[in-house]
Amino acid sequence: MDESKLIKYILEETDQAENQEIKQWIAAHPNHKKKYERVQYVWEKSQFVRPSKVISTEQAWQDFLKRRDHRSPQTTKHVSLYPWYQVAAAAVVFLIATAFVYVRFLEPDNALLSNIHLASEQKTVSDTLFDGSVITLNKSSQLAFNQSIFNKERKAKLVNGEAFFQVEKNENRPFQVQAGEVKITVLGTKFNVKKHGEQVEVILQSGAVRVNYEDKERVLKPGDKLLINQVKGLLTSSTAEDELYSYYVGDYFEANDTPLWRVIEVLNEAYGANIILLNERLRNLPLTTTFKNDSLENNLEVLKATFGLTVIRKPHRIIIK
Template structure:
């Protein structure tokens, strides 16, 4: 089943009645209230919320700093947020004792957040006026299951086709179009809008485009960007590259940006037609993609085996046959146990 979830369903998300700034402030307050109680899944959701838009982190950190100031006041002196603000204005910072910190439960945190929110409002955050990013059009997360390919129409008229086991965060306002590919693969058909560049990030890689068609593949240790039409700018740390139609680049956190190489534009979305085509690709990348099409699990044993290079094309319709073909092609052995497959060096290959 296709998953399309509102990441922010736990707070007020009536986008028709709540301004973008107000909505983000509500969400930031929500996360501050529960930040010491998050389970693993909630921590992932919180990190996703932070990275989807710089304004999220800016407002959250602003409230967090205000909360820190409030928490340093001797809470026994007042239960009135307005009095706390006055006290903050008229006193130096006071370190809270250990027992006060231990008593920092949900009720106290609600009180402190309320006080910090009032602090921001009354002090104007020390003269800093936050920028309003304009009304939010869409904030969503799209997710596909194993072996599922799904196309989604975005609020700006663009479209994205997600490959199997993929996850994409989307934030679209009247001023910005920001997307985060968290896993898997996506093919983007972008509506041109010079006033709102379309930015897709994945890992530490940023891809900026005005109007084009391109593919982003999340590999175990790198991101592959291939352009079918138009041009995109790829950024990794302080390195930049521009790609035209029919060009591909690999962005690796350790190795940086690869050389731009040529690719047949008609092959860029091969996976949408059930074909996987590789040119000198490491086995680890191929297996990672195959696992997104397979309900079981494929495991490669040995780092040297993971780095074996492959140039071939495979059908996604019969993954077990692909595994056997890879084993024969690379002189590997395969072992099957239920839906789990192991690819290992052949026992006949002796190592010193």
């Protein structure tokens, strides 16, 4: 939902159809309600810098036309334009003062004209942006985002780590993610970006994204995975083997005929563990199940019971055979 329409709704300048549309949109999702409340909060914070009398330029113009049409033909009247300069000056002062209020007095996560910074350490972090988009950071990740509603583009920078983006669609304001020298441009979609050193991985879950690196460009469709090696300048396209990459978003692991080696790989990443498959024949055992991202011990028990495995715990490593 466009911010200008929400402000129009707050000012009670929407018609009945628009009112119904906005009410349904707010009720449809908690993130929509949060976005509306943020717009309302910002607007209310700016009230004290408003002119005591709000002058409608449209109404002023109509009044001028009426006066012109009904004036006496024998009398020549000189209409001063000074009030119009007052209106313009008041508007400029209002905009500047409002911008100052936004930057100076709002909390960082509500600020519209400044960058927000997200950082995670030992647990994932999720935040809803002003536009309704949701960003989830995996552990040990950092991201910066420009929330200004006055910019043509919405821009995020993944400094390091991994993030999952659920972007609110806005064709007039594309959403861009920068990871190193890799730029990802979207309108409305869900995708995952992982930056590890000089390698960037992009996996598209839904919608469409365009990835640019140097003079190279790729357009991804759902299920596509793109690896960008910024040292060698190589772009490698493939299909995402599974959706385990998003385990930190929904807080569960979903395996669908997934080979055991891949499940172990993700568990090692998620828990910072060092699980080793001792027998080569175990690598491709298929697993179809969903288990919570709670404790490593519980999930090892699931694997143990499913395949009849033996789990041996050693200092700094776990051996499965």
